[in-house]
Amino acid sequence: MTKKIGIRELARNIKILDEYDLIEIEDKKTKKSKGIFVSNKYADEIKKLIEEKEKREKEERLKRILKFAGSIEMEEDLVDKDIYTLREVAAKRKVGEE
DSSP states (O other): OOOEEEEHHHHOOHHHHHHHSEEEETTTTTTEEEEEOOOOOHHHHHHHHHHHHHHHHHHHHHHHHHTTTTTSSSOOOTTEEEEEEHHHHHHHHHOOOO
């Protein structure tokens, strides 16, 4: 069973958590959802779903980052140079001095 309750109602009657499998907690004044309460009966399943979702999101972010990995390669002698030296070298190459 599920139920939608307000924060104050939850604070006044904490035993209501034992009666329902899923409770949506809502701020009655602003009508905004503040979260849900899931009974222990389903907690492990929900936890697994959340962990899987987080893992998928991390893998997607990693794939986006890895698309750019190795796209910029520097010559060995320029790796430890500061930005000003790199700009100078780039400018000279653009003009054709190097």
